Amino acid sequence: MRIVVIAILILIMASLGSALYYMMTDRSGSNRTVNALTVRVGLSVALFLFLVLGRHYGWLPAQ
Numbered sequence: 262m263r264i265v266v267i268a269i270l271i272l273i274m275a276s277l278g279s280a281l282y283y284m285m286t287d288r289s290g291s292n293r294t295v296n297a298l299t300v301r302v303g304l305s306v307a308l309f310l311f312l313v314l315g316r317h318y319g320w321l322p323a324q
Contacts, residue, residue, distance in 0.1 A: 262321055269308045276301040 280297035287293055315321035 262315060265311070266308065269304055269311070273301055273304045273308070276304065 276297050280294050280301065283291065283293040283297060312321065316323070
């Protein structure tokens with residue numbers, strides 16, 4: 262489970278980096294920054310739900 266959480270965190274950081282890159286390089290009419298930030302929010306919500314459900318169903322032990 263730890264590997265899944267780390268992988269999702271890496272994907273979140275990659276999406277945030279791509280949004281920064283698109284924001285700095287694209288012209289004003291592009292939606293790529295918004296799309297990258299939407300992906301980041303979606304991944305963050307998915308990670309949160311995964312952690313809550315993992316704790317509830319016992320996949321992730323309490324420490």
